[in-house]
Amino acid sequence: MQDMLADLREAQPVSSITSKKPLQTSGTTERKQARSLLLANAEKGSGGINTSNFSRDTGGSELAARQTVEVTSSIEALEAVEESSTGGGSGGAPGGRSLDEITRVMNANKNAVFNIYQRALRKNPLLRGTVVFRMTIAPDGSMTACEIVSSDLNDKRLERKLVLRVKRINFGAKNVEEITVNFPIEFLPP
Template structure:
């Protein structure tokens, strides 16, 4: 028990502290990479000719396929794409459907398809709009829809006058 009260060193090794050596990575960190030896990188190992190289000619119909994607009328003039028509209607959909939802409050069972006939000038202005067929059976709403669609501008394009139909489904949400 006497040994516990006595001050003793916790370590048997009372010698010098070990010397720290730096890692090879950190020791070399202050040196450059040496760069690229341009003289050896730019040496040519070939003769400069395509000796022994063969080429293959490939025939492709891609040019014809691209030409077929251009939308043309029967007379050969460019026409407005269906994507252009769809994008314009999507842009104005909130205004068109606001008219429908207002009428829907008065007649909750109001729904159906309406097929519009449109004439769109190259300037993008709608010159004519009429209804080919309608399942709504609401003449006042149909008249307001025609007036709203006539205010859509489809954007000026170097195309022929577009004259076709566009179908809209009016369904309560």
């Protein structure tokens, strides 16, 4: 630090820098931009695109190639399970619980299930995935059994809480046989 200050002491005195010589402006003139040049080009077109340098494959009126993405739907999974499940559904016994009815009740209770997920998400922000519940619904609408068939969450504590909450859902009494369905729920952060 002292060496730097020593260099400053040896610098030129300020008086030599601040000489009182007047500014010299003789011989130079101000250049003005002609506005007429700007306005003259304003009405011109772009001149188009020179396509002579392009190959024959460029341009044209055809649609570009498209890419497709396969999406899995929980409705398809429910329909497949519903047809194979015992005693119900649109493909089962008459008067059974339909896929629409089960989906409607699960959607009505979605907030309570997702609140549990939101709390766990605060501790682990990377928590996401699909959980497939196997639910056995009694004729009185109560759930006699609920377990997780598969889960991408990899959080046993959260999965246990979700099972306990889903098991409390009541589907309403109906004169049907007991039915077992697999119901997937996808958990994604907002």
